[in-house]
Amino acid sequence: MGSAGNHDHVRVCHVRIWMAPQDDQVRGMIILYAAECPRSSSCPVIRLLYGHLRGYMGFLVATLALQLVQTLAGLYLLQVMADIIDTGVRRGDTSYILATGAGMLAIALVQMAASAGAAYCAGQVAVSVGRDLRSTIFHHVQTFSVNQVNRFGSSALITRSTSDVRNLQMLTQTTLNVALPAPVLGIGGVVLVMRQDPRLALLLLVAVPVMVACVALLFRRIRALVRRMQERVEGIHWVMREQIGGIRVIRAFVREAHERQRFVAANNELVQTSLRFSRAMALLSPMVMGVLNLSGVAVIWLGASLMASGSVRAGALTAVLTLLSQTMAAVMMALSLFVIAPRAAASAERIREVLATESTVLPPKAPRMMNTTPAGMLEIRDVTVGYPGAEEPVLRGVSLTAYPGQTTAIVGSTGSGKTTLVNLVPRLFDPASGDVLIDGVNVRELDPDELASVVGMVPQQSYLFSGTIASNLRFGDPDATDERLWEALSVAQAREFVEALPEGLAAPVAQGGGNFSGGQRQRLTIARALVAPRRVYLFDDAFSALDYGTDAAVRAGLAQAIGTATVVVVAQRISTVLHADQIVVLDQGQVVGAGTHAELAAHNTTYQEIVLSQAEPVGP
């Protein structure tokens, strides 16, 4: 991430992407992408690939040149072959046949080398474009707010960065390998046949447009089906993700049969769409083959009658027939393009949908710096937040101030908006109205790096990344010493169990932290937030998986370790917030009270209800 005042805003074909300048590869790619994208083009594939392809002009030109060489060499070979038959064979001139044959061999070698070189260059372009696209999507999604990520869904975002990009990569490669030589083969072939006999050329001029018309007729239908197929694949990903992620719940509630049915339904939908697609494709192939075979019959029929009248020689007719079979092979290969192209067109639309989504938490153009004397006063001023699609706002006109050196607790019933409120501080999303300020600076005016260096957060869901305990703890400060890590683990009451692991800090962590218990995970996420000093610490229900004793020990340790920082604690348990300097009570998205435990317990009805609802008796 870029440092304050040191970042770029780039217009990317209706998309604004913010990226750190030191990421040269991505930066270069974004500049390319920003290059005058042909907005007028109605083809989503062209619009999407245009900027990326420009970066590989060298390889593109080389592919073009090599394809030209190999196609022209192929056509020239036909011409020479006709000469050998009409001159060498007809006259029985062996030396002419041998000399011309040696020349043919040399040309064939050039053709092979050019063909291999073209395939290599095309591969380079396609693979690089794929890499760049994946990178663009990944970095763009990174700029999204949490709500925007939720709107697309993780399955959709993964599919778009993987299989959709692969479809575009395949299209690029096939176009360069198959479609690029086609015009040269077409025009060159017509010229070659014209030179032999213009009447035979006329046949080619009729056959090719008929073929193109057949394909165009089916293209729209195929494209729509391909798009639907991709949606169905996404549907399967969606169901599978949920089932794999929720396997424990499924087993506990014996929902296997129900889940199996959901999967079967999603799978069947894909099968039905795939069958419709296969039917459309099944029509395409015989149509093209029919036109080609009819053209072959016409050439043989016309050629035979011309030969009988002596106006066409055997060599010329052989060349035309060979050219026709070569064209047939090329068209058959190009047919694969008609499967790949609609798939890529649908993929391009889906990728552009992601790229055209402008982040709602963009960094400021001219970021402000925090003052150098750390304080950490957190002010939330009159914020209103609504989730996309929800009728009512989740938070309405919420204001509170959390002071340095103090603990501010936020309590409220389930769904009252506590998590939503704390998520505003690190800008996981922004409020519809109102402001969040740290030491008087609006968080929207801070560079993301600066904001991250000021706010430490322990989210409600304890998530650890695959790696080691040390790599997870160093998330906020890659340079933290082992000693610092152990200190943080001590405060989080995690030292004991980490010491008990044979590898200690180097103990492996599975994706999501699945190889640790809920309480251990929670303690590790608390330690992670404590490794780097911050002005404001947010603990969102971060003690819920701890037993009462550990909860109390962690809070006691925190009071010592955090010192003068501002602490905001979201909690369900009254015992967790009992000694907070200030408790803010939320109810249905509004602040309905603020004060100490004693004050609220005496006068605030909502707080009293919460206290009463807790099974354990609460002390003064």
Ligand SMILES: Nc1ncnc2c1ncn2[C@@H]1O[C@H](COP(=O)(O)OP(=O)(O)OP(=O)(O)O)[C@@H](O)[C@H]1O
């Ligand atoms: N991503 C979302 N999309 C739509 N609505 C949401 C989303 N996240 C939360 N909500 C809704 O917003 C309201 C507040 O949710 P929030 O998670 O902030 O409550 P909370 O007080 O933290 O609840 P809990 O104590 O159960 O964690 C809830 O009604 C919830 O349904």
